[in-house]
Amino acid sequence: xxxxxxxxxxxxxxxxxxxxxxxxxxxxxxxxxxxxxxxxxxxxxxxxxxxxxxxxxxxxxxxxxxxxxxxxxxxxxxxxxxxxxxxxxxxxxxxxxxxxxxxxxxxxxxxxxxxxxxxx
Amino acid sequence: xxxxxxxxxxxxxxxxxxxxxxxxxxxxxxxxxxxxxxxxxxxxxxxxxxxxxxxxxxxxxxxxxxxxxxxxxxxxxxxxxxxxxxxxxxxxxxxxxxxxxxxxxxxxxxxxxxxxxxxx
Numbered sequence: 001x002x003x004x005x006x007x008x009x010x011x012x013x014x015x016x017x018x019x020x021x022x023x024x025x026x027x028x029x030x031x032x033x034x035x036x037x038x039x040x041x042x043x044x045x046x047x048x049x050x051x052x053x054x055x056x057x058x059x060x061x062x063x064x065x066x067x068x069x070x071x072x073x074x075x076x077x078x079x080x081x082x083x084x085x086x087x088x089x090x091x092x093x094x095x096x097x098x099x100x101x102x103x104x105x106x107x108x109x110x111x112x113x114x115x116x117x118x119x120x
Numbered sequence: 121x122x123x124x125x126x127x128x129x130x131x132x133x134x135x136x137x138x139x140x141x142x143x144x145x146x147x148x149x150x151x152x153x154x155x156x157x158x159x160x161x162x163x164x165x166x167x168x169x170x171x172x173x174x175x176x177x178x179x180x181x182x183x184x185x186x187x188x189x190x191x192x193x194x195x196x197x198x199x200x201x202x203x204x205x206x207x208x209x210x211x212x213x214x215x216x217x218x219x220x221x222x223x224x225x226x227x228x229x230x231x232x233x234x235x236x237x238x239x240x
Contacts, residue, residue: 020170020173021174023174024167024185025171030164030167037158038158041155041158043151044150045154046140046145046153046154046157047145047146047147050142051144054140065144068144106140110233115226115227
């Protein structure tokens with residue numbers, strides 16, 4: 001499945017999709033964007049995502065965000081899902097894996113929700 | 121379940137949630153926001169949503185958006201789901217029900233994805 005961002009040009013990233021209000025999405029665009037929305041469509045996953053996103057330095061390990069009321073294996077499971085959806089990146093440092101929000105992906109999702117004149 | 125927007129003060133709407141990068145979401149905030157993301161987490165539903173959102177005048181009936189490759193009852197089913205999630209409003213005019221994007225809800229979702237200094 002194609003990523004939301006085309007990172008083939010190394011640093012330069014191109015959002016997959018226009019604003020939702022600009023024109024009807026193609027099937028391929030919808031597949032890509034729906035995958036990201038779906039990943040945030042679970043309350044526990046969304047809480048964990050905001051816990052990572054708002055953590056000092058923009059990154060967190062499982063050890064930092066254990067106060068969501070689910071077990072550590074469940075936290076790890078959800079973080080892995082968010083990573084698979086391209087919303088988080090991860091890096092192992094010593095005992096822990098640190099997760100970080102991918103700011104360009106957040107920005108691309110935000111762009112999808114931009115209002116264009118057609119919807120005004 | 122609480123709406124994403126508090127519309128109790130008639131015209132003035134207050135977004136349910138801060139940006140995802142500002143602080144960890146509470147359970148209640150996550151429930152509300154996840155419901156909206158989940159509604160957009162299906163490719164067919166996302167295509168229909170963008171078809172409505174980008175249609176002339178910002179509204180469309182089932183008769184306008186039949187080119188997504190699913191049956192008309194399926195289109196109606198998905199539009200109803202989007203309405204239940206608070207992303208669309210509807211109005212019957214004659215034979216057809218017209219669906220319209222709720223711009224304030226789109227804006228509130230966009231705000232969730234705003235980057236704050238913590239994530240930079």
